[in-house]
Amino acid sequence: MDNDKDFAARVLAAFKDNLFEFKKLLFNLDDCVAKKDFDALQQNFNEAQSVIKNFETENKNLREDINRRQQSFDSLQNDFNALQQKFDAAQKELKLYTEDLAQAKNQISALENSLQEKETRLQEYAKNYSELESAYTSYKKLSANIKFALEGIFGAESTPTSFLAGALQEGHLESLFDYVATSINNGAPQDETEILCDLFDFAFAAANSGRREKIYTRLDTRAGIDFDNDEMRKTSNSAQSGAVKNVLLVGYKFSRTDKIIKKSLVLIGAEG
Secondary structure, eight states: OHHHHHHHHHHHHHHHHOHHHHHHHHTTOTTSSOHHHHHHHHHHHHHHHHHHHHHHHHHHHHHHHHHHHHHHHHHHHHHHHHHHHHHHHHHHHHHHHHHHHHHHHHHHHHHHHHHHHHHHHHHHHHHHHHHHHHHHHHHHHSOHHHHHHTHHHHTTOOOHHHHHHHHHSTTHHHHHHHHHHHHHHTTOOHHHHHHHHHHHHHHHHHHHTTOSSOSEEEOOOOTTSBOOTTTEEEOTTSOSSSBEEEEEEOOEEETTTOOEEEOEEEEEOOOO
């Protein structure tokens, strides 16, 4: 009991007089550690504590920074995922637009081809109608007797269309050729024979029109060549022999077989 009181008194005295002595008593160091060594240890301990505290602070800051960066990364990842979804959707939409564009281009190309075809037809129609109108106008200039004689071929001349329909009927071309040749051979007036020849040329072209391959071809009959009975027939006022002086109406044949349908009507001049 007395020892405890004595120790307590010593501790209190040491605390008041000398902090180092107090620490020695408190930690039961006795006199094994010098004051300067103890202070050095204390300083190292304090410095270590400071380093640990700084490290813990830095570690906390680093963790907070990592958390912020992780949050930022997560946010960026979410934004990237959203952008990726938009990109994928845009790619699909672009594919659809590309397909629609290709289809539209095909439709435009088809429409352009159709338009070109219609323009070609229109041009052909305009050209053919112009020729039809010209032939029909010339036909109406003929005398009533001639028009009556040709009524079986061209109809009653009600419209240019019915006039053309008559010219296109099978067999009418041969009948028209015979009528024109007979009129020329019988000495019809020149103005009428010119109209009749033009009408035959029109009917001949009409018969070949609209076909991939022409079914009729005109004979190659020219003035100055020798008379050929296989391809020519003489007018009534021709000489008995000699060269062709004038071709009055060119005949024609089938294109594929070269079979002559109508011989050319020619005027043969006298020899010498």
